[in-house]
Amino acid sequence: MARESFDKEIQFLRMLALTSGAYSRQQYAEKLGISVHTFDKMMKRLREIASSSLNGRDGAAEQRDMAELLRFSYLDSSDPLLLFLFRAKSLKESESERLSILLGAMKEGAKTAMELLDACSEAMPPELALPDEKTIRGDLKYLEGVGVITREPGPRPYRYALWDRFAGLLAEDELLDVHDYACMMANTQLPSVQGYLLRDMMSKLLTRDRGFDAESLDVFRYKYHYYSRILDEAHLFPLFEAIEGRCYVSFRYFSPKKETSYSSRNTNPLFEREAGGNRERVLPLKIVYDHQYGRWYLLGWGARHGIKKYRLEGVTDLSVGDAADADSWNEKLGLLEQRIRHSWLVDTGRKTLVRARFYKPGPSIPDFVRERVLQQGQWGVITEEDEISFLYEIEVNGIIEIKPWLRSFGSSCEVLEPARLREEMIAEWKELREYYESL
CATH class of the missing domain: 3.30.70 (Alpha-Beta Plaits)
Structure with missing residues (x-):
């Protein structure tokens, strides 16, 4: 899914979890600032994701209402159901297909970028656009950055291979310990989405390569109360990187007091209109989690308002910009620390x-x-x-x-x-x- 679409799904799932399907299609579309037709397409896509995330346990998932998919006993699964959105990855369909082909090709052995381009061109479905060399090199850089592949030493052209030696480095009991540790930490520590994805990887490794039964691995049960804690982690890591790099961020913000929580961007100039929400350019300084209500807060400095607080549930269309001067960043951080020195959480009042x-x-x-x-x-x-x-x-x-x-x-x-x-x-x-x- 495209990044804008990912924001849209996040806002819809939050509304759906809070209202339990009490709104009509028209009301949901109005709240999201989209058309009913766009809403229907999004619902179809979400049902497909939910069906695949249930791993065949519920064959009628595509026909059921999304609100029914959210109403389930937590004893059926140790997952918060809304995690399925992260498993789907915020990728377009062509990107998902292309990455799968690249990883499949590298299973056979190390390959150069041009060899992988040829493999992609041969295997891509006819309805999807063929990639160029720049696209493939960008995919390889992404996969190398997340630790899925490694670039072998040697002269150009560089050869890329899967880094799948993790399973061979650990004994069976050590793999079980890693799986259980990832499961426990994902359910008790913040942030947690990365831990769930690691646990999923370990589960597949143990069931596929070591012959374990999937039910025997599912030994932890947790009751999940706060959906926003999971949903808002979509923006968490870009903000962490921006804070580490002292970079400005730009986003469209919808205050909790507003009736709408999202607004689509019209790319057709004939139907172009002003998007809802306020466009903000902020120097992020601190991320705070509220355990009382399960909310994430961004504290930052902006030229218009100075020090300001934002609830991450209202942040959409986030992008990282240029870096600020180190002295200026330290000065703003010192000002923030002074303002929140007596805050129970993030309040900057009297x-x-x-x-x-x-x-x-x-x-x-x-x-x-x-x-x-x-x-x-x-x-x-x-x-x-x-x-x-x-x-x-x-x-x-x-x-x-x-x-x-x-x-x-x-x-x-x-x-x-x-x-x-x-x-x-x-x-x-x-x-x-x-x-x-x-x-």
């Missing part, structure tokens, strides 16, 4: 003192409340303590980000200051009480 009293569970019960506060309370301190409670204080930028954490303690936490936060918590608990009064 500094506020928050005081809360936490109540201990009881004399014969381990004090898990205090342990959790000490573990998660960041730079806050316990200022007073007695047998039944303790007082916790922290200075944070604003109260929005810390409020869900305080609320999660339920009746074990009483907010004392600031008055505004205390009043908001009282109003929320009163609302909850009303929900349960009828029972």
